[in-house]
Amino acid sequence: TYVWPNYLYDELEHLLVDQEGFNSGAYFKRAITPCTHYVNGNQTLGRMTAAQWLRTAFHDFATADVAAGTGGMDASIGWETDRPENVGSAFNDSLSFFAPFVNQYVSMADMIALSVVTSVGVCSSPNIHIPFRGGRVDASEAGAFGVPEPETDIQTTLNQFAQAGFNQPDTIGLTACGHTLGNVHHAGFPQVVGPEAVTPDNTGGGIHFDSTVDVFDVLVVNEYLEGTGQRGGPLVTSDNVTVRSDFRLYTSDNNLTMKGLSNSQEYFVSECISLMARMLNTVPSSTTLSAVIDPVDVKPVNITLDFMEDEYGPHIVFAGYIRLLSTAFTENATVK
Numbered sequence: 001t002y003v004w005p006n007y008l009y010d011e012l013e014h015l016l017v018d019q020e021g022f023n024s025g026a027y028f029k030r031a032i033t034p035c036t037h038y039v040n041g042n043q044t045l046g047r048m049t050a051a052q053w054l055r056t057a058f059h060d061f062a063t064a065d066v067a068a069g070t071g072g073m074d075a076s077i078g079w080e081t082d083r084p085e086n087v088g089s090a091f092n093d094s095l096s097f098f099a100p101f102v103n104q105y106v107s108m109a110d111m112i113a114l115s116v117v118t119s120v121g122v123c124s125s126p127n128i129h130i131p132f133r134g135g136r137v138d139a140s141e142a143g144a145f146g147v148p149e150p151e152t153d154i155q156t157t158l159n160q161f162a163q164a165g166f167n168q169p170d171t172i173g174l175t176a177c178g179h180t181l182g183n184v185h186h187a188g189f190p191q192v193v194g195p196e197a198v199t200p201d202n203t204g205g206g207i208h209f210d211s212t213v214d215v216f217d218v219l220v221v222n223e224y225l226e227g228t229g230q231r232g233g234p235l236v237t238s239d240n241v242t243v244r245s246d247f248r249l250y251t252s253d254n255n256l257t258m259k260g261l262s263n264s265q266e267y268f269v270s271e272c273i274s275l276m277a278r279m280l281n282t283v284p285s286s287t288t289l290s291a292v293i294d295p296v297d298v299k300p301v302n303i304t305l306d307f308m309e310d311e312y313g314p315h316i317v318f319a320g321y322i323r324l325l326s327t328a329f330t331e332n333a334t335v336k
């Protein structure tokens, strides 16, 4: 049971729950509201902060070595942004936005995980809620190389994910879950997306993975299987066969996993919640994660205890607020 105060829990619960209105940590959620919003620059760049956050978590996670107990969600990505495998503005954009939220209780790695929970929630209706644990510890140096790239051959990609604890269906599922949001940009990946994608409203030349770029939905799977809309996106359809990494991945089991995911929106979402929670909870063996952070029903906020002396003489003043949880969060946020 939750007992106040619990500094880690209190801080993370605050960022998770107090998104709007009273005592809000609103700038966090506002950055990705609406889901297409880009907080680090001009909207005409064709970039999307919510998708950048999700991709940042993937790149932090992808070099985990579960057997060795190293890597995973430890914010080592912050030391690795100049590597060719981490091309793109997503990482520095995201980490610089998270930095002011980091303090003695909240690590950068917890912020990266929380950003995934928040972005998937904002980009879905009814809101999808990934269970969130805290307690990740930030790496003090760069970790291993190995984030899969569009050019990486299928066996190397599957081996890398296996090292991080994800088998072939898991890998296909997690990638489809990630690639339901966002774009591949000509700016970072000219070998995948040609200059024809660049327009005055899309100067970064972003091409969507599916026709609903800002909705966390099964459409990426359906359009891929049916050859409609974006047909799975640039990593399936690029003229440059070498960089069709999603095509190689999705067909590596003869589309079996993708056909399974296409079963229904509900099934896709439940698989994604489970896979993404596993991604976020892949941490170095020296890290112990907290229990799942759920909204606290009755929470003291900004409590102060002051010693005063005035016309009533010396006395103690205990002041602050009590936050009562409205049912709105639990009703909207949890997919049962």
Ligand code: HEM
Pocket (backbone or CB within 6 Å): 047, 048, 051, 052, 054, 055, 058, 088, 089, 090, 148, 149, 150, 157, 174, 175, 177, 178, 179, 181, 182, 183, 184, 185, 186, 188, 189, 245, 249
């Ligand atoms: C074989 C594995 C994967 C490869 C090779 C790959 C590659 C890529 C590439 C090249 C981009 C374009 C980035 C840009 O232009 O800014 C991209 C975007 C993205 N990826 Fe992946 N990816 C993989 C798996 C994943 C996974 C597992 C996730 C998350 C669970 C993920 C989430 C995303 C997201 C959200 C975007 C959109 C970013 C944006 O719009 O800024 N990817 N991926």
